[in-house]
Amino acid sequence: MKKPTNHKNTAPVFHVNENVSLEAQIAQRAHELWQQRRGEHRSDQADWFRAEREISEWHRRRLEAKTSRNPEVVLKSI
Numbered sequence: 756m757k758k759p760t761n762h763k764n765t766a767p768v769f770h771v772n773e774n775v776s777l778e779a780q781i782a783q784r785a786h787e788l789w790q791q792r793r794g795e796h797r798s799d800q801a802d803w804f805r806a807e808r809e810i811s812e813w814h815r816r817r818l819e820a821k822t823s824r825n826p827e828v829v830l831k832s833i
Contacts, residue, residue, distance in 0.1 A: 771813050781806045 769787060771780050784806035785799070792798065 769809070771810060777810070780810050784810055 769784060781803065785802040788802040788805060
């Protein structure tokens, strides 16, 4: 007999393509969110705003990680 699985509602991992513009990164993430809803319409703005938050947070965390490992990064940007 198969064990029942306990699926938690966790956000899927997404990958940011740093070789494209910030707007393209957001658009790609918004499209992924739309696909996760199986193409349900009427939530395009919500998807876009969520994508903006997620991509911004990803960049913020990445910058924090870089600066915590190499404090000179902050000095160079000033």
